[in-house]
Amino acid sequence: MLNDSNSHAFIGDRALATWEVVSVVSSVFIAEWMIASASGLSKSIVAIPITLAFLFMVFSHTTRTESFEQLGFRFDDFFRALKLLLLPMIAVAVILLIVGWRLGEKVDFLKWHGSRPLAVQLFVGFAWGLMQQYVLQGFVNRRLMLALGKGWGSILIVAAIFGCLHLPNVLATSITFMGGLIWATVYQRAPNLFALAASHSLMTWLLVSTLPDAILHHLRVGLGYFG
Numbered sequence: 001m002l003n004d005s006n007s008h009a010f011i012g013d014r015a016l017a018t019w020e021v022v023s024v025v026s027s028v029f030i031a032e033w034m035i036a037s038a039s040g041l042s043k044s045i046v047a048i049p050i051t052l053a054f055l056f057m058v059f060s061h062t063t064r065t066e067s068f069e070q071l072g073f074r075f076d077d078f079f080r081a082l083k084l085l086l087l088p089m090i091a092v093a094v095i096l097l098i099v100g101w102r103l104g105e106k107v108d109f110l111k112w113h114g115s116r117p118l119a120v121q122l123f124v125g126f127a128w129g130l131m132q133q134y135v136l137q138g139f140v141n142r143r144l145m146l147a148l149g150k151g152w153g154s155i156l157i158v159a160a161i162f163g164c165l166h167l168p169n170v171l172a173t174s175i176t177f178m179g180g181l182i183w184a185t186v187y188q189r190a191p192n193l194f195a196l197a198a199s200h201s202l203m204t205w206l207l208v209s210t211l212p213d214a215i216l217h218h219l220r221v222g223l224g225y226f227g
Contacts, residue, residue, distance in 0.1 A: 017146035020060055024139060025161055027053035032165065032222040057139050071138040072193035081186055081195035088182045089199060093206055100210035109209045122201065129200030130193060136162055136180070137187040137196060150188050158184040166221045179203060 027049040034046050061071065068074070100107060110118065140161060144154035159180030166172040183196050208216070217225060 014147045017143040020056075021140050021143045021147070021161075024053045024057060024135065025165075027056075028135070028165060053135075057135070060139070060143075066142075070191075071134070071142070072187065072191040072196070073138075074192060075194070077190045077192050078195050081190040081192035082198075084186045084190055085182070085195060085199045089203065092178070092182075092203060096206055096210040100212075103212060103215075105210060105212045107210055109205070111209055122205070125201035125204055126197050129204070130197035133183065133187075133193050133196040133200055137183060137191070138193055141184050141187055145188065155181060155184040155188065166219075169217050169219070169221050169225050171215055172217075172219055172221060175207065 031046050031049045034049075097107070116124070136158060141154065141158045144157055148154045148157070159177050162180035163173045163177030166176045179200070183199070187196060204219075208219070
């Protein structure tokens, strides 16, 4: 049983972890909604909240002495994470293919890369997915596990945050909420960011390849959705 000092320390750590999540997520929201209203040199201002958020996360990891392996930058459980991701990814892929077919969209696996070579786009997609999964899982999910513990409480909040970051694009919000549920669940069982990034990249590629841009709105979010 916890004594009073340990109990207060535990409650304080949970409150601190919650505040850390709010701080980082609010910085991302600010940057996301600023970018469309910024113009010219003022676009560099958008980097300020993002840079501050990353510096804060690094400081938090250092203070809590979290290693790269603990965050999920590791290879030992890569295939275990992929195994957990496999069935959900197949299910999502089948659903997207059916929806695209019903909408009369021709599957085009080359549409995603645009003017870039496909290999370059896949690398960019993996890197972008890795960065998002690091923030979402390596920081937000870990802090919510400190505040709420493992399980559906923290998983649902991680998914809700990820979905809300894609507002006001309702379709993207719905899809990323479901993706957030899958990725947060897998991370809590096998914390491997490389496997999650690969899944993120492949699912984005499939999403863009199967559904029409008219309903995806080019995956625009924030004020950019209305541009």
